[in-house]
Amino acid sequence: MGERGRYLPECPEMSEVVRKLTEEYGGHMIFSRESEVYVEVPRHELRDVAKYLYNSGAFLKTCAAVDERPLNRSFALYHIFGMDSKGYDVIVKVSTPEDDAWVPSIVDVVPAADWCELEARDMIGIELKGRRLVRRLVLPEDWPEDVHPLRKEVPHDFRPPSVKAESEFRPPERGIPIGPYHPVLHEPEYFELLVEGETVVDVYYRGFHVHRGIEKLGESPRFTYQKIPFLAERICGICGFVHSTCAIMAMEKAAGIRPPERAEFIRTVVLELERIHSHLLWVGVAAHILGYDAGFMHTWRVREPVMILSELITGSRKTYGLNLVGGVRRNIDKDKMEKIMKILERVEKGFKELANLLVSVPQIRRRAQGTGVLTRSEARALSVVGPVARASGLYRDVRKDYPYLAYKEASFKVPLYTEGDNLARVLVRVEEVFESISIIKQLLDKLPGGPIMHEKCSAIIPVDELIPPGKYAVAAIEAPRGEDVHFLMTGEGRPYRWRVRAPTYQNIPALRPMLRGDPLADAPLTIASIDPCFSCTDRALVIDVRTGRARTIKLWDGGAGTCRL
């Protein structure tokens, strides 16, 4: 699988990394592209390689396990390291023979690998050597031991019978539960907070209640490259366009095509519109959590025109259906452009007034200031993304670090705070709304002419022939909540493996340091302050939650993400 390409990668910055990995660690380069390089290393060198990359400033974006047995009788694990400061990704592949499936764990070297390693173990069945805490993360406890849903022999609609299993992992003592439905976010998650008096001393998280099997579905014959954007859009109800664009960017990279400039501009405009509505939604919800419902309602009043605008441009308030491989389906004409400008003007004015008011309300300031603190070093170790990282003094923004689409054409600043508390996270988002408005205005001002669809693509022409099997691609987009990563390995007419890493996936582990040592009363706000999206995080597998019969569910006995009885 993959292309044994030229030895020297296209980007000179990469050469040093590639030289080091190949000469000192015995790896070989599989393939390289402008902003990505794929290197396979022997598995006993993985820990040293991870240490070297991490120490040279890389962030671990995620890892993706792939069942490559039909191709070469082995499993593979791809660790995606992002060199943020240099703007390229190093993808480190380790292979493991099918009858001896293990890889060394790198979690003690790179703490951010915690979740994705456990997911690889659940979904593909690769054992992790050298890990202290091995437990199920994604699969519910009553899932059979030897069924790994992302293995190729498991059909996409397979529903195994529930097995009775001893819970592998439970907190040492009972704590105060928050969940399984977050009281204000209306999404399923479960936190158990251990307290001493009023102070939180530890936190346990149980998530992945809303698996829908999207990654597996994307690999199934039910889907083609042309339909996947519409599926990807449904990963998240807030930042759906981010996912569809990100999946498409990966496909376009694999196909080696670039959409026309105008299409890139339109995508960027819609991405920023999405950020505005998402941040406004979040600011409203934060006010609601703090008991300031007037602030909540007025923020949402200001947000409403953005939703109507989205409908005007794309055809729908959410799940826009605008994207196709090779371009976009709808143009922005003069009339629409004027309407966008007019509405944005209004939103900017309305929100400025409201935001000034919100952050000056003494009750809000007192609740948000100094609570839920995430230090810079913790943020770095956990590779947190988006506003959470930027509120902790970590300058990370995909739009600047790996400029994609039309972001090079706009000048904007990335708000950065060093306090790392809830207030900083509010302020980052508030400022980002104004930056986004400015980006849209700039882009519309210099919207280039020309077609909106690549000449080789259209709704009617199947794009399968453009995307040959055996290609790799990694695409990343700065979603409202942070960096969204899609890893694609192409197959015949559809992805061979499609891995989605949503921003919240990276940010939830950061809640532990945030909540520890804080008063219990601040916990709901702190949890909400990362703007968690549980559907995004839980996107990944085959679990049927439509339980046929009612039964009593004990949370740690695996009731939460239960499969069919």
Next chain:
Amino acid sequence: MSIMKLISIAARAKVVTRRYPFEPPVVTEGFRGKIEVDPKLCWGCGVCTRICPPNALTLKKREDGTLVLSYFMGRCIFCGMCAEVCPRGAITVTKEFELASLTAEDLVRDVKHDVVRCRICGRVIGPAVEMREATKSVGGAGAKYYDLCPECRKLVVARGIMTKVGVRP
């Protein structure tokens, strides 16, 4: 202080909610609602069923020998891809979105098509309108064989050639 500021903001914003359903809802000109298939234009070729991401459009063969293009709004994601690919322009995207109903059957719209059967073996070859129109544009020799399935057509043609060259079939 902040409460006074909020009151002034609220006073300027006035009432923004609508008395829907007693007032018309806000629907922009860009909105995509349910689709409508014009039975007069539709040929039953099924291109729309291939592009439809959620399989809301399906082409079913009925036992009574008709072909049915079935649209189930319950599955539809209102992306309008079908309208974009329809070679006949038979599908229009409307602005209608108030689709709530007490029964699932209310959400189904069927377009029935007669089919052409092979005159030798009786197998269904395709929708009648499409076959007729296709034959018109092909014309000539094609028209002679249009009501034959591919297998029978091969046999008939082969037999014709063999007779012509004098080999007993």
